Amino acid sequence: MKIARFIVVAFLCIILILQTGCWDQKLFEEIGFILQLGIEESPDNSILLSVTYPIVEHNTEEKVQFMSMNSEKLVRASRERMRNISGKYLQGGKIQQIYFSKGISHKGINEFLEVFFRDPENPLLANVVVVDGSPKEMMEMSTKFKDKPIPAFYVNNLLMDARRRGAVPETRIYDFCIMYYSKTIDPVTPLVRYTKKNIEIVGSALFSGDKMVGQLDIEQTIILNALLGEQKDIHYTYYGQTPSKSTGNIKRGASMSIRDIKRKIKIDTSGDVPVINISTNFAALIDEYTLKDNLYKPEIKKMLQDNIARSIKSEMQKLIKYMQGVGSDPIGIGELIRSKYNKYWKSIEWKEVYKHSVFNIDVKVNIESYGTLK
The missing domain is CATH 3.30.300.210 (Nutrient germinant receptor protein C, domain 3)
Known part of the structure; x- marks a missing residue:
């Protein structure tokens, strides 16, 4: 009986040793996890993409790296170009917010969301936010806020608190896409503005399809939530x-x-x-x-x-x-x-x-x- 048990254990050990597998190793220090993505038009009518990602090196005081790039290409193609100068393997799986300027929102934003619901690497839970001003300028300024958390977490806290009070809608990428493709419900997104010291929730942006057509202040957004029957x-x-x-x-x-x-x-x-x-x-x-x-x-x-x-x-x-x-x-x-x-x-x-x-x-x-x- 003991011999049989020994043979079984030895056989299992041999099988485990001979088993092969693969490990897609990703070192945290070598990856730039994009937390924020900004999209707007540049003065030459090309698309201006901006990103922030956390810095994990111990020999720097900076907490966040900011990058910006003009592009006439797709969002994914622009990210590949950014990899050439970032020194990091940029990935979009941790994006918390995607910002659109008012100007580009008036023309339509669905085409910029294509990569998010086609590529499983990108998060459908990222918040869609319209910025009253330049997303690039807001993101660059927010990296210098000394009394605030990392910008992506700071804005997340703002949005979570405002949603609890009914001051803004909760609109993630999947929410926006569902409403856009339904053709029967129009999306509403949070609207923010910024100064050199903070970022402020100012209300919501109204869409018809994927084009921004109007905006509401916080009091009007609260009334809209009441019309929606939201239990806030x-x-x-x-x-x-x-x-x-x-x-x-x-x-x-x-x-x-x-x-x-x-x-x-x-x-x-x-x-x-x-x-x-x-x-x-x-x-x-x-x-x-x-x-x-x-x-x-x-x-x-x-x-x-x-x-x-x-x-x-x-x-x-x-x-x-x-x-x-x-x-x-x-x-x-x-x-x-x-x-x-x-x-x-x-x-x-x-x-x-x-x-x-x-x-x-x-x-x-x-x-x-x-x-x-x-």
Whole structure:
């Protein structure tokens, strides 16, 4: 029995020794993991590509290497040219953000995303971001921020926090491509600007297909997220008509957190143009209240809720009118019509019909908590 066991063990050891394999060895020190990619037009109408990647050498104080190159070729071909001068084997598998200038976004950005969803090495989880200015200038400046983390991680933190507050949409490469190829939902991306000291989230960029056609500030983006029915911890401040009038230059009103959003959409296609009825119901918590009226009086509470609902409704109507004007449908009304009324969908040119569609908005606000102080 022991002899048989010994023979089996010896046989297995021989097999393991004789087995051959391959190991695609990649030394971290020899690779430049691209973390950010910027794309814009240069003054001579060629494409200007910029990248940053971390420096791992111990004998330098710099944390990030910045490179930029003019190119009339494809994104992948330009990366190959960058390898010739970088001293690193540049790879795109760790890209965190891909930045587009406004100028190039107005002309269309899908062609620059081709390499990302065709090559499995490139990450589809990279954030798509529009820059108000030059991506090259922003990326180069951010490498000199002494009080900030590595630029890619700094921007990631900004985007994560803004998404939690509903201040920007979450748009990764795969999100953008899905919406673009669906032809029924238009993409929305974060919009940022920069100074010599920081990078700032300023709102979102609206697209029609893959072309940028408009932009929203943070407050408008929050309203858009409400129309989308996104369950975010949305913060809303009301300054409009209130039971008490504001005095002097000091604004008085109510600041609240909206914790629960219920949204319903009903569409009527029986008329000349579609009629879209959107009803929303908000559950709110009062965070700050600077009016003199007693919120615990039922009539004051009811008046405040109605006033806030009218204010939100007005902002939603203005936003929808603006999106119709620029031809962007991020709510996905086209997708709802395509899926529920396919025969009607096939008989129309949606981009034109969308601009003349009728939207009816209904908003209800229920204040569930006044805070700990009465």
